[in-house]
Amino acid sequence: MKLEKLKRARRRGRWFDGIFGRNPVLCCGLALPFAVMVTTSLRSSVSISILLACSLIPTVLLASLVGRFLPRWFSPVVYTLFAMVVVVACVPLILPISPEVADSLGIYVPILSVNTILLTLCARYERPADRPVMALVDAAAYSLGFALAMCLIAFFRELLGAGSLWGVPVPLPFKAEGVQIAFAGFIAVALLSALVRFLRRAALVFSYRRHNPKPE
Amino acid sequence: MNVLSEFLIIALSAAVLQNAVFTRGLGSSRDTLMMGAPRRIFAFGAALTFITVVSAALAWPLNRLLREQQLSTRLGIRYLTSISTLACVCAVFTLLYLVTRAWFPRIHYPLRRDAANAAFSCAVLGTILIAFSGGYGFVKTVGFAFGSGIGYTAALLLVREGRRRIALSDVPRAFRGLPIMLLYIGILSLAIYGLIGHQLPT
Numbered sequence: 296m297k298l299e300k301l302k303r304a305r306r307r308g309r310w311f312d313g314i315f316g317r318n319p320v321l322c323c324g325l326a327l328p329f330a331v332m333v334t335t336s337l338r339s340s341v342s343i344s345i346l347l348a349c350s351l352i353p354t355v356l357l358a359s360l361v362g363r364f365l366p367r368w369f370s371p372v373v374y375t376l377f378a379m380v381v382v383v384a385c386v387p388l389i390l391p392i393s394p395e396v397a398d399s400l401g402i403y404v405p406i407l408s409v410n411t412i413l414l415t416l417c418a419r420y421e422r423p424a425d426r427p428v429m430a431l432v433d434a435a436a437y438s439l440g441f442a443l444a445m446c447l448i449a450f451f452r453e454l455l456g457a458g459s460l461w462g463v464p465v466p467l468p469f470k471a472e473g474v475q476i477a478f479a480g481f482i483a484v485a486l487l488s489a490l491v492r493f494l495r496r497a498a499l500v501f502s503y504r505r506h507n508p509k510p511e
Numbered sequence: 512m513n514v515l516s517e518f519l520i521i522a523l524s525a526a527v528l529q530n531a532v533f534t535r536g537l538g539s540s541r542d543t544l545m546m547g548a549p550r551r552i553f554a555f556g557a558a559l560t561f562i563t564v565v566s567a568a569l570a571w572p573l574n575r576l577l578r579e580q581q582l583s584t585r586l587g588i589r590y591l592t593s594i595s596t597l598a599c600v601c602a603v604f605t606l607l608y609l610v611t612r613a614w615f616p617r618i619h620y621p622l623r624r625d626a627a628n629a630a631f632s633c634a635v636l637g638t639i640l641i642a643f644s645g646g647y648g649f650v651k652t653v654g655f656a657f658g659s660g661i662g663y664t665a666a667l668l669l670v671r672e673g674r675r676r677i678a679l680s681d682v683p684r685a686f687r688g689l690p691i692m693l694l695y696i697g698i699l700s701l702a703i704y705g706l707i708g709h710q711l712p713t
Binding site: 323324325326327328330331332368369371372375376379380382383386397401402404405406408409410411414472473476477478479480481482484485486488489490492493496 | 533534535536537538539540541542544588589590593594596597598601604605608623626627630631632633635636637640641644683684685686689690691692693694696697698700701704711
């Protein structure tokens with residue numbers, strides 16, 4: 296009975312794995328350069344998340360469709376070049392957020408094409424056993440998970456470091472500009488990652504105790 | 512002599528003061544930072560350094576040609592330099608893989624596992640693009656790429672040593688693994704920030 300429940304819960308959770316349970320940044324430690332360097336403002340974080348989603352979903356779909364026909368060692372070449380072309384084509388999508396955002400992101404726009412989320416998911420879905428639908432679901436979930444983590448980190452860093460949110464000044468009694476430096480990015484990711492682990496474990500313990508009550 | 516000193520100074524600066532991992536977070540993915548054996552780290556670092564240096568040497572004349580012909584403006588493609596640089600990295604990786612497989616099987620065998628990870632690491636493309644955006648000449652670009660590769664390998668060794676020592680300590684459960692490693696890298700990053708001569712904003 297309990298095994299059935301577990302199987303059902305796992306099947307349901309599979310759709311949201313990339314968002315919460317296996318968040319690419321906070322749980323899996325993927326795409327860390329972006330989480331550390333780009334999260335100094337919400338605008339940059341949202342822009343990079345849009346670009347990642349735009350490049351990740353088609354590239355993972357491509358991997359699931361043609362990956363099995365390519366030699367394994369050669370497939371990253373095809374995926375990264377394809378992702379780079381898609382990223383470059385999608386840059387106009389982020390310009391309405393702010394005209395300077397592409398310049399402020401600098402080298403972090405082109406290196407999206409070699410990010411570890413993309414290469415990990417492409418490697419996972421190039422096997423013939425996996426269906427393209429699940430590849431799409433995972434790519435969308437991982438993109439959402441990435442965006443969620445980026446926005447969460449950027450929220451704190453912009454608020455504390457610049458005293459603003461989305462460029463709008465927020466009156467705060469103090470300002471810690473050091474939060475905007477690279478080292479603070481590493482520390483912020485570490486603290487949030489630990490928090491997510493703690494919450495995951497707490498949820499597991501709570502669920503276990505609810506289904507296995509202590510005998511009276 | 513001037514060329515050599517120029518090369519060494521920029522390489523040293525790239526390895527220490529502008530370390531790819533500690534100052535820009537490049538190439539800091541969990542899989543690479545969690546590498547265990549020093550032998551594997553050296554092999555990975557050697558592959559990464561080789562690919563970065565050769566790709567930079569190949570991409571520099573191409574980038575210069577693109578700039579002189581103003582192809583980026585004429586074609587209206589904003590990131591043409593990045594596309595050409597990535598194409599160079601892909602070409603170098605393909606050549607390295609095929610040449611070692613055909614003629615150097617003893618090098619190919621250990622390289623096989625990590626060559627793709629090294630070539631398609633953010634550190635390779637990021638380093639070359641930083642050198643291009645700095646407007647460096649050929650020697651400086653190659654020196655920067657070389658120093659970056661060495662600095663990346665040193666960073667991996669430092670992280671490994673830190674991880675080995677942390678494993679002996681009593682770390683809270685939630686911080687074990689990735690979080691404590693990132694805290695450690697953050698502290699090293701702060702140390703390098705101070706070494707450059709910066710002061711924390713007050």
